[in-house]
Structure formats: C-alpha cells, structure tokens
Amino acid sequence: MSRRPVWHQGRYRFAHAVASPNFGPRPAATGIDLLVIHAISLPPGIYGGDYVQDFFTNRLDHHAHPYFETLRDVKVSAHFYVRRGGELMQFVSCDDRAWHAGASIYAGRSNCNDFSIGIELEGLDGDTFSREQYECLIALVPMLAQQYPLKHICGHEHIAPDRKKDPGEGFSWPVLQAALGWSDEFFSVK
C-alpha cells in the first residue's frame, strides 16, 4: 500500500499545478515566516480569463489588450492563485522563491520574497472577494502553517505601501482571522 503525500517538495497536492519559470532559490537558512495576500486580474477587474496564468508563465499575448503592453518584459509569479470560484493553482514550489512582492519591507526586513509565500486572489483592490476564495484560503493557510514556520500574514499593500494597494479594503482580514482562529500577533503589521 502507498499513499501520495499531501505535500511534496513544497507543492500542495490539491492545487492545480502550473509551472512558472519565474522563481529562484531562497537564500540559505531562510525561515519562511510571512504569508503575503495579493489581488490580481487581467485585464484589471475582468475575471474568468486565463491571462493571469499566461502572465505568470511568460505567455501573455501583449496584443490581446492595451493594458498588456505595460506588462511586456515583466516577469512575476506567485506560489498560489485562487480563482473567483475557489479553484487553487500553484505556480512555484513553496520551497523556492517566487517573484510576487517586488521591492518590499516587513518589520525592517527587505526583499520579502526571500522569506514569504505569496497567494494571489483573482480580484482587484477596491472589489470584494468571493466566499469560495475565503473558503480556499481558510483551508490552505493552516496547511501551509503545518509545513512552514509562519508567524505573520499581511497584504502586499502593507509591505510595499508606496506602490501597491492589493488586496485592498474589500478584503476582510477579520473574516480570515476569525475563521483561522489565529491571534492578533499574526496579523499585526509593523
């Protein structure tokens, strides 16, 4: 008898795996202690297409929409992407360093990509998020916390406040916190 593990080499079995080339190794002896929540949609505010997956895998058709011209030569990724219907996709092993945070700082530590896991929600800052997306997060985050020594959870807007607004006011941190049952220290942004 054998059972496939739920986690294997930083990959979650119940996420739909799509490989992104946009990652690298984490610095040696880096504790992965920060979870960063994002929002993205392409074009912004339009949901349901495959452009985000294309963007994270460097396959975006830059002629498909005028906005996409601004993304030419931009190479980014996230570990996870949660679609409006709750579908979970994984682009990068959590053991590796995904390119989601950019120039960023958390509690005096810069380059948050080094020590964080990034979860993108299909959405837009200013919009709300679906019940299915919260349910997905509420299932995923405790699983991540079993694998990695997570100590903090915040939004992209908190670690790059001059550049980023995601996930924005439409994301309910109290809903997430209450469902997880995690104490305030995990959610403090300093």
Ligand SMILES: [Zn+2]
């Ligand atoms: Zn972001």
